[in-house]
Amino acid sequence: MDTKLKKNKSKRKVSIDLIAILIMIVLWACAFPSDYYLHPRTIDFIQYFLLSTVVCLIVGKVLFHFNYSPKQREFWRGSALVYYVHLWKGRIKDRTITLSILIIFVLTAIAGICGWKVATSFYRRDTVWLILYVVLYVLLVIPYIMSRFSRFVKIVNGTKQIAEGNIQYTIQETGKDALSRLAGYINNMKLGYQSALDNQIKSERLKTELITNVSHDLKTPLTSIINYVDLLKKEELQSEKAQSYVQVLDRKSLRLKILIEDLFEVSKMTSGAIELDIETIDVATLLKQAIAEFSSNVGDASLEIREKIAQSPIYADLDGNKIWRVFENLIDNAKKYSLPGTRIYIYLDEDTDKVSFKIQNTAVYEIDFAAEELFERFKRVDESRQTEGSGLGLAIVKSIVELHRGDIKIEINGDQFNVIINLPKYSLVAG
Structure with a gap:
């Protein structure tokens, strides 16, 4: 819309409404000198007659144009009034900015009225000052205010745009005033942030x-150690x-092997080098198999698993091996860090477009830091590291979930994890 308005304004150097105002000023000016020779009533009659004539001519021109012109909408597109309306709608959407503009308009209008009152106290022809003020206000004040606020709104x-992550966006710098310097400062900040x-x-x-690379290099000697241990x-x-x-x-050696494999896997997932x-x-069947496989180990810790699967089957387009790893890590994590004698609850449900999974347990350790930190690599609830584990389990789970375009979060309510x-x-990703 702005492009069309600019094209129309470039074709018509002076807009139609400003032309009408200028015609009225010229006609009024022609009648004004006779004020020194004619009766005031005669002068008023001439002025009102001329103004009424101009208004009638403009209205007639508009009606004629709209009745016979095939391009009726093009008539007013070059109007300054239409241009300002589109500028207001398209760029000034912020309530604070809109309120500021209205306040400035009101204050300048009040200032003009006060000036008009002062002028009329010295000169009886108050119409002169009123018309002069209106013309100057329309031709100078409104365009100046709108252009300044238009640039401010662009900034x-x-x-x-930059705050939302579009760091490729560059704010246009025009002129050498304060707004241009502000745009330059923001662009420089963006470049520093991008660097x-x-x-x-x-x-x-x-x-x-x-x-x-280190994980890969450690695999070969570790494999040899494991093989020799098997021989022994x-x-x-x-x-x-x-x-x-x-x-x-x-x-x-087996624990070190698991640690290296986890480290290697989470590194590949983080770099995106995994397909x-x-x-x-069937997610429900896969989860039941994971629970059955780990139930014996969980029983050694005097823990009990309670599964609450809404229905079976629950189908979804996923990587079965990776989702198995998610279930494996979470159940193993719950087994390691649950208070003995408590229950582990596992929920699975489906919606129109998603599958929801939840695992809940009573933590044996007090968690006195932000839950999101547990997704960091090598972060563990057991700071003393007396419990076996690599500290990569939740990091791997998060990477797998995000690769599937899913979301994961941790909620801590007292001892409930x-x-x-x-x-x-x-599927939202290419297989």
């Missing part, structure tokens, strides 16, 4: 590559102490 909208963001992304990429386990060792050493080596094998799966996951039923 506000541009700042909003810092690029450096952070580069640093994260290098860190991920380092972790991936098959040997008939005479010393009980040697047998216990082998058992410790076996347990620690999902999307297929239609809840993990809530929503997954889309229909």
Whole structure:
């Protein structure tokens, strides 16, 4: 709309309504000099007659144009009034800015009225000053205020674009006034933020590559250690102490293997270097299998699992192996950090376009930090690290959920620890 208005204004140098005002001023000026020679009533009659004539001519022109012109809408598109109305609707949407403009208009109008009153106290022809003020107000004050506020609104909208994450947006700088300097400062801040963001992304990429490379390099010697430990386990060792050493080596090497695999996997997910094998799966059956597999281990901790699955089957387009890993990590996490003798509740339900999963347990440790920190790598509830674990379980879960375009959150209510996951039923990613 703004482009069309600008084109119309470029075709017509002076808008139709301003032309009408100028015609009235010229006609009035022609009649004004006779004020010194004619009776005041005669002067008033001439002025009102001329003004009425101009108004009638303009109204007649408009009616004629709208009756016979094939392009009726083009007639008023070049009007300054129409231009200001579109400018108001298209750019000035903020209530605070709108109120500021109205206040400025009211104050300038009051100032003009006061000036008009003062002028008429010295000069009896108050119509002269009234018309002069109206003309100056329409030709100078309104365009100036609207142009200044239009630039201000552009800066506000541009700042909003940048704040919403569109750091490629650049606010136009015109002139050398305070508004132009403000736009320049905001653009410079954006460039500084973009540079810092690029450096952070580069640093994260290098860190991920380092972790991936180190994890990969550790796999080969660790595999050799595990294989030799297996050979030692098959040997008939005479010393009980040697047998216990082998058992410790076996347990620690397997734990180190899991840690390296988790670290390698979370690094790949964070960098986006992983593809999902999307297929239609029965989420309810998959969850029941995960619960059945881990129920025996959970029983050793004097814990009880209560599943509340709304219905079965529940179908969704997901990566079955990755979702299994989600269930595996969350159930294992609940087993490790639940208060002995309590229950673990697992819920599964579906909606029109999503599958909702929730696991709830009573925490054995007090959580005195923000729940979102648990999604960070190597962050653990057990700060003393007496409980086995890599501290990567929830980080992996979050990465898998986000790869599926789902959402995950943690809610803590006293000792109650809840993990809530929503997954889309229909794939939003390419398989």
